[in-house]
Amino acid sequence: MEMQQLKRCPVGIQTFSEIIENNYVYVDKTEHVYRLVHSDGKYFFLSRPRRFGKSLFTSTLRSYFEGRRDLFKGLVISGLETEWTEYPVLYFDMSRAKHVDKDTLESMLGFQLSQYEKIYGKSDGANKLNDRLTSLIMCAYEQTGRKVVVLVDEYDAPLLDVMHEEHELPVLRNVMRNFYFPLKACDPYLRFVFLTGITKFSQLSIFSELNNISNISMDEPYAAICGITEEEMLGQMDGHIKRLAGILGLSHDEAVRKLKERYDGYHFTWPSPDIYNPFSLLSAFSRNKIEDYWFGSGTPTYLIEMLRKFGIMPSGIGGIEAMASEFDAPTEQMNSVTALLYQSGYITIKDYDAMFQSYLLDIPNNEVRIGLMKSLIPYYVTTDSRQATSTVINMARAVYKDDMDGMLRCLREFLLTVPYCDHTAYEGHYQQVLYIIFSLLGIYTDIEVRTPRGRVDIVMRTSTTLYVMELKLDKSAVDAVNQIDLNDYPSRFVLCGLPIVKVGINFDSVKRTVDSWKIEQC
The missing domain is CATH 3.40.50 (Rossmann fold)
Known part of the structure; x- marks a missing residue:
């Protein structure tokens, strides 16, 4: 009975009087x-x-x-x-x-x-x-x-x-x-x-x-003049959360966590409450599905072209440190893509250094991260989106079973079927390919992670394991693992609380795919 009395969500309705007069949800x-x-x-x-x-x-x-x-x-x-x-x-x-x-x-x-x-x-x-x-x-x-x-x-x-x-x-x-x-x-x-x-x-x-x-x-x-804060969501939309949780077979806390991961994370000043994307959140409550709504409602073709123009790699979209004048700037005069990314909502404020008046800008949530990576697949991997989706799903299944060997076999078979594309004859290309795919899996991934004795090519963290990966091109997987050992990369992550696995991967520039790999438990 309670669920039947929930107010409707005003998805796409932008007139205040219509929302009030028709008894829609109004934050x-x-x-x-x-x-x-x-x-x-x-x-x-x-x-x-x-x-x-x-x-x-x-x-x-x-x-x-x-x-x-x-x-x-x-x-x-x-x-x-x-x-x-x-x-x-x-x-x-x-x-x-x-x-x-x-x-x-x-x-x-x-x-x-x-x-x-x-x-x-x-x-x-x-x-x-x-x-x-x-x-x-x-x-x-x-x-x-x-x-x-x-x-x-x-x-x-x-x-x-x-x-x-x-x-x-x-x-x-x-x-x-x-x-x-x-x-x-x-x-x-x-x-x-x-x-x-x-x-x-x-x-x-x-x-x-x-x-x-x-x-x-x-x-x-x-700070919260637009968007929906977590306090507003929990206080004014709790009935919708309960209904969504029931339909999806989740507990209330699990539903909140999934909503937070997918739609939260925006800040337009600092300090600021966490801001949820209102269009996506209301769409999720209206359709009783946690899917990508905001990203799918606009084609970022122009954005992708600007990323290419300024030579921004997928892994370089987030983690930007900038002054306000750099991202609070007119896009017509920009000499970097930061202003466009920020003003369009693809990156947001995550921290502020008061001493140096600098802001840390990063991708706000999983909806934006996964949407961006899907958009980048045609430029770095393949234009066949159906094939890419199938591959990502198979790789995800392997990763969540802690089957790194199976994941790499899947990746090798997939790359063998991808038509030739430019710029594959250097190690960084494959680093970006892995970054895109791992990001699509919804797994925490970082590249060029600093350690006291060098930089790790890729660090990937699942709920059960932390993977330290070193990539080579036209060399050997043994060389890659030896570099991990020589520089003692795993010691940088001993406090993470997870088992650490070393992964060495060698790519073949002629076949343009994975040549060999070596996996060792620390």
Whole structure:
């Protein structure tokens, strides 16, 4: 009976009023609304990855400024707010302007303006987009006697697809700059301005005249403004966890652990609570399956191409130490792929060194890690995804039985069937191939692990065993194990609490597969 009364999960629904009126699950973020609208500032910008709740939060602000007090009954803000003033709200959804040219973009902006001009009127002679926005703001102010609220969701959507196109980017950017230009001149008529996006605005020069925007993206008080914290999940969605656990035959704690491994791990400042991906978590509760939802909802083709352009190996995607200026930077000017990875949600903050003001960035969770590795298989292993999936499953079965010999036999047979690809005549290629495959197995894997006497090619840790692996090309597996012994690599890991196994692997550059291997228990 209890399970039948659970609220539905609003997967893909981004309108606050619809969620409340139709009794969907709503993770209460209204404390952030109150803090923001009662702060000292007037102009704000928030950056978060796609499908992370930016649009829902913007919609919540819209309902608040429209004075719709009834929608907030029982939420945190209902006990904080004493005045519910209705303001004229201009809401611009720029997500509609993806994959457009200049004429289409101007037409779409004009259409959105026209909807509000029907309500508030339009000054004679206001024909250009910027003049029409200026006119609209002034007319709304004069008609209502109240200052105007401007909300722009996904302001950068028209630019993302042309971020690195020398011709199209400046053209579309000029359209956007001219459109937003009146915001500064209209300051006396504005109550509140809020913009969301993925990329940062200041360096894009779209808001070059509006130099008083407060970027709250990395402000600690707003760390959980989007996404779902573990406390919110356990406190507000526990019934869904119980239902999911029952359907999957798991205990409550096992279900939480699997959800955490798959969807948790995001931080957009430091310190910060752990943030779950809201789209994936709600999808899992809605479909009662723990699968990859967020990664599968967007094709990272452009990302993969940028990784190749900057020469980033699969193992180099995470474990990045960087200053905020390196990842909180515009993607159009980037000289590394770090900013794109961070702003797109493929890496996130994992630690902070206050002394040197540097951040540790890494892949947030298994959904992103496995999704990325699946996307990289065609570039490093094979374009036959069905064959790759079958191989990974067979290798996983062997690894979980502690059958390293069987796993390597499976790998050798698989590589023998892979068509020739470039860059296989060096040891590092096979190191990356193993890293991708082991990551797809969901097993902790690291490469080039430092020890007092050198670096271990690969360290792989299962629940029962830690493997220390050394790779050779056109030599012998015996040589590989001898190097492990000579440099005493296993002593670096004696405190791990697991049995340590040495694995030497030799690859044949002519056959492009595993030639031989040697496995020894320490």
